[in-house]
Amino acid sequence: MKRFFGAVAVLLFGVVLSGVATGYTERGAPSELAMRYLAEVPADLGAANVVTGILITYRGFDTLGEVAVLFMVAATVGLLLGGESRGTSAASRPASRPPSELVSNGAEVVLPVIFLFGTYVIVNGHLSAGGGFQGGAVVASAVGLMVLARPSVVLDHGFLSIAESLAGVLYVATGILGLILAGGFLDSRFLPPGVFGAFVSAGAIPLISALLGIKVGAELSVIIDRFRS
Amino acid sequence: MGLPISHVLLVTGLLLMLVGLWGVFAHRNILRIIIGFSILNTGIHIVMVATGYVTDGTAPIIDKAMPVGEAVRSAVDPIPAALVVTAIVIGFSVTAVMLSYAVRLHQARKTLSIDAFTESKW
Numbered sequence: 001m002k003r004f005f006g007a008v009a010v011l012l013f014g015v016v017l018s019g020v021a022t023g024y025t026e027r028g029a030p031s032e033l034a035m036r037y038l039a040e041v042p043a044d045l046g047a048a049n050v051v052t053g054i055l056i057t058y059r060g061f062d063t064l065g066e067v068a069v070l071f072m073v074a075a076t077v078g079l080l081l082g083g084e085s086r087g088t089s090a091a092s093r094p095a096s097r098p099p100s101e102l103v104s105n106g107a108e109v110v111l112p113v114i115f116l117f118g119t120y121v122i123v124n125g126h127l128s129a130g131g132g133f134q135g136g137a138v139v140a141s142a143v144g145l146m147v148l149a150r151p152s153v154v155l156d157h158g159f160l161s162i163a164e165s166l167a168g169v170l171y172v173a174t175g176i177l178g179l180i181l182a183g184g185f186l187d188s189r190f191l192p193p194g195v196f197g198a199f200v201s202a203g204a205i206p207l208i209s210a211l212l213g214i215k216v217g218a219e220l221s222v223i224i225d226r227f228r229s
Numbered sequence: 230m231g232l233p234i235s236h237v238l239l240v241t242g243l244l245l246m247l248v249g250l251w252g253v254f255a256h257r258n259i260l261r262i263i264i265g266f267s268i269l270n271t272g273i274h275i276v277m278v279a280t281g282y283v284t285d286g287t288a289p290i291i292d293k294a295m296p297v298g299e300a301v302r303s304a305v306d307p308i309p310a311a312l313v314v315t316a317i318v319i320g321f322s323v324t325a326v327m328l329s330y331a332v333r334l335h336q337a338r339k340t341l342s343i344d345a346f347t348e349s350k351w
Contacts, residue, residue, distance in 0.1 A: 006254030013250055017243040026233045027283050030306040038289060038304055042297045050289035050304070054311040066315050073322035080329040128290060133314055137321075196291075216318075223325050227332070 046193030047126040047202040055131060056208050060175065060186030066133075067168065067215055074219045074226075081226045099149050107149030114142035122213030126202040132212025139213070140220030147228060155225045164218035171211045174204055235282035242279055245272030259331045259341045263324065270320040274313050281309030 030038065041053030055063055098104075122135030146153060178187035188208060194201035245268055252265025286305035291297055295304065331341065338345050 003255055006251065009254060010247055010251045014247050017246065021236075021240050021243055024236060024239055024280075026235050027306070030283050030286075030301075030304065031308070034306040034308050035301050037307055038301050039297075042291045048291040050291070050307040051310045051314070054307055055314060059311060062315065066318055069319060069322055073325055077325055077329045080326075080333055129288065131314075133318055220321075227328065 042196065045188060045202055045205065046196055047205050048196070049126055049128060049131070052125045052131045052205060052209065053202075055133075056125075056205050056212075057186065057188045060188075060208075063212070064171070064175065064186065067171070067212065070216065070219045071164075071168070074222050077223050077226045096151065099151065103145075104149045107145050111142055111146060111149075114145070115139060118142060118213075118217070122210055123206060124199075125209040126205045127199070132209040133216050135209075136213045136216025137220060139217035140224060143217075143221040144224045147224060151228075155221060157222065157225070160218045160222050164215050164222070167211045167215040167218070171208065171215065174208055174211070178204070233284070235279045238279035238282070239276055242272045242275030242277075245269070245275060248272070257343050259334065259343055262343065263327045263331060266327065267320070267324055270316075270324075274316055274320070277309045277313050277316065281306035 029035075037054055037058065038050055041047055041050045041058075045053045045057055047053040118135045118138035118141075120135070121130035121138055122132055125131030125135070143155070147155075175186040178190050179185045181190035183189065186208075188202070188204040191203040191207070193203050200206070249265045249267070249269025249272055252268060253262050254265075256262055256265065283305045285303070287295060287303055289304040289307040289310070334346065335341055
């Protein structure tokens, strides 16, 4: 009976969504706001990647909120999974199967490359596809692989939380610098835009991107590690 | 010419949403329900990206192939892409919180079946 109601609900959603699918026509031109972003991000901010320009400067406050959400989730997961079970679980847990040869040997080869790629994605966010969030997620995925390949590895939570808090404080400080020296909170134009397309360019965007990458990478690593215990 | 690429993407996203909804409604295991939510989430992201596509558009990244003046005419809408980056992170966060609740529920009842948790049922 429950399955029947579930099927009816999915069917009704299907009717609604099929209306969306049949009524959709591909757009011939971006919206007016998108046109403005496409023209202003390269000209005004000096960033080649328009998406990064929107994320870090024009919607910077939104990104700050998002980082706050990640921080709260890391705290919530710690609250739910940490605490009393942490001390006893190591002793009472049955010995787990060691990782297969494929995982452990594969990790040795791939891990440095993933960390390097994550760093590359973080610092090249203003020039090409990427940015702090994406690169941070890549770094955290490498941490996930490391935890799978070497179950005995212990992540230094103190270091991770210091790195994460420091990056967060510096991020907000950069935002306040923008308020004082440029147009507003998280305005990246207080540093010179530099040569368009060069590695050091686009004002404070690479700096903010790196801080975001450190913060996101550390937070996601902590979340992944919480699920181990 | 055939089917426009964004239409294929849109239909794929909508179908994934339905698959995710069915996963949430039909399964009794909490982990499977969480997987259903994740699939629903992914479908919504794909739909959002698909609606940002502009005919014959390319990635909104300025380089030699697409000089500054050209961007307004030949780039896709960058706003859905920027929004989806946000949405993916929030989706990850929600999944992490759901999974940690699942771990706690399993600690409390030693089962992952949703039928074992009747306190908040009316």
